[in-house]
Amino acid sequence: MSRRQMVRPGGRSARVQASVHTAVRELQTEVGRDALTVPLVAQRAGVTPSTIYRRWGDLKELLSDVAVERLRPDTAPKDHGDLSSDLAAWAEQFLDEMASPTGRGYIRDALLGDPDGSNAGQCSAYAVQQINVLLTRAADRGENTPDVETVVDRVVAPLMYRILFRPDGLDAEYARRLVKGVPARPTGR
Amino acid sequence: MSRRQMVRPGGRSARVQASVHTAVRELQTEVGRDALTVPLVAQRAGVTPSTIYRRWGDLKELLSDVAVERLRPDTAPKDHGDLSSDLAAWAEQFLDEMASPTGRGYIRDALLGDPDGSNAGQCSAYAVQQINVLLTRAADRGENTPDVETVVDRVVAPLMYRILFRPDGLDAEYARRLVKGVPARPTGR
DNA sequence: CTGTAGACGCAAGGATTTTGCTTTAAGGTG
DNA sequence: CACCTTAAAGCAAAATCCTTGCGTCTACAG
Known part of the structure; x- marks a missing residue:
């Protein structure tokens, strides 16, 4: 906001x-x-x-505020039984919503009219929040989990980068491949 | 353009x-x-x-054109003897240039006034081109090299994502850690 | 050298943005 | 509950910006 x-x-x-x-x-x-x-x-x-x-x-800032509202996830991600299925499903849905012309428009609007970067930060926070749901759920099951930042780097960032800079050739298969590249345990940092 | x-x-x-x-x-x-x-x-x-x-x-499109011009790398990346040093140095410099307020401004401008996405695509192409220089150089030395897309996913995308969505807490150490996460060989795709 | 068409300059008209002032109403105080 | 204070909204004029039609210039082709 x-x-x-x-x-x-x-x-x-x-x-x-x-x-x-x-x-x-x-x-x-x-x-x-x-x-x-x-x-x-x-x-x-x-x-x-x-x-x-x-x-x-101005109009940019208004559109940015509206865009952030529309980018807020309205539902908790579904439970598929294990972390990698959860992540894959979430990534596919994320890609679906964000890579559409509408989704891209909202992302661009959110970034554009955002003097202090708080709207963009909010978008990222939404993704982090959803991923954290998956991770704590997995931890409750006793699974080993990577940390959120790793998932952001390995899954969210590549998806977003390609949506913004190279919108061609994105598909669910790519999203699944990214999820496979997430290490099963926290990375030493 | x-x-x-x-x-x-x-x-x-x-x-x-x-x-x-x-x-x-x-x-x-x-x-x-x-x-x-x-x-x-x-x-x-x-x-x-x-x-x-x-x-x-309009002004957006003009600024976008100017921004792309300024984002064009003007010099080939330096040779540090091996691929991982080359990548680390390149990533650090990339972060330096792009994460500054000026750099962020150019990136945003490039994305902003870009009806058909060609300017954003050009930005990505610049990075790919620079990375390809490093990779072929490494291949000429006889090193095993990952493919460009992997470097984009593991290094460029996380840097860009964080620059755009979470400009805080970025430093050279983070860039180096990303480079360490690049596999030494091409990934099966 | 001449023709042609794309790009520029100029100027008028219309739309948007800014701004000073007035009015309204939310929230606090006695 | 009545009153005060002040942030936010309305209004309207002025400034600025954007659009467009038309005439002119110049790069390029024949």
């Missing part, structure tokens, strides 16, 4: 933020992301443009 | 492109990247704003 968010959580402020976010999401599907403008969003949200400019600075 | 570049390589077109790019670079250091506007760049370049809008579309 940008520096301007979350002040006066209850009341008008919150209502304005909600209606602006809703307006962005609706218009994204109706007119497409490239046709969005601040005045357009303001009109749909029933708000004056200057309100948006004052709170978010 | 955008779709509008490199038409009529000689003559006026080329002069305009050069002076616009120069104007962007100069103004970036003088007034800072956030204060750049198309009219400002146009004035410095001795060109009318509409020329820039017609050729590049």
Whole structure:
């Protein structure tokens, strides 16, 4: 979230933020992301443009906030019985969601309008959180587990790098191969 | 490069492109990247704003082109005698250049104004090219070498991911550790 | 040398962004 | 509960930026 968010959580402020976010999401599907403008969003949200400019600075930052919201995982990853199956399934789903044109758009938006890097950090935190669920679950089963940072380096980072820099030739098989490259135990660091 | 570049390589077109790019670079250091506007760049370049809008579309795309130019490696990586030293040195330098505020800015710009993804692809191609120099050099020495894609997954991707999503806590030691995680031989794929 | 077409300059028109001032309402205080 | 304080929103004018049509120039081809 940008520096301007979350002040006066209850009341008008919150209502304005909600209606602006809703307006962005609706218009994204109706007119497409490239046709969005601040005045357009303001009109749909029933708000004056200057309100948006004052709170978010510009369209990029607003889109960044909305993108982070949409990138938040809404469900805990399913249990497949063992860590490597869990990781493989999670990686495939991650790739599916993130590599789609929509997903790529959100990632780019999240990165773009992010002066202090907190929105990008939040995206990473979501992934870390999901992976931690898998890892603690595995540890509870008595499995040996790598640490989160290793999974980030070996799975999340390659997926993201390719999504952003080389969107071609990505498939579930690649995601599975990455998971196979994760060592079974914590790496010495 | 955008779709509008490199038409009529000689003559006026080329002069305009050069002076616009120069104007962007100069103004970036003088007034800072956030204060750049198309009219400002146009004035410095001795060109009318509409020329820039017609050729590049908007500021994002122009900045993206300039950023890719600046991300192009200008020198072949030095020879340290063996592959792992070469990779370690290259990774450290890569991190140095890319993780700085300036470097991050260029990467973000390159990603940002890139409708078709060709600029981002070019960034990745630069890294691949440099790594290939190291790998063929090692092969000429008779060393076993991993393939480029493995180095990209194990070294470049984690560095980039962290630069973009979690800029804190990056140091040369981390780059070296990544290089140690590269297998000595090609991975079966 | 001449023709052609792509690229630029200029200027008008429209849209967006910024900004000063006023008004509203959330949250605290007596 | 009434009052005070202040962050945030509304409003409107001004500044800035973006778009577009048209005329001109110049690189390249024949």
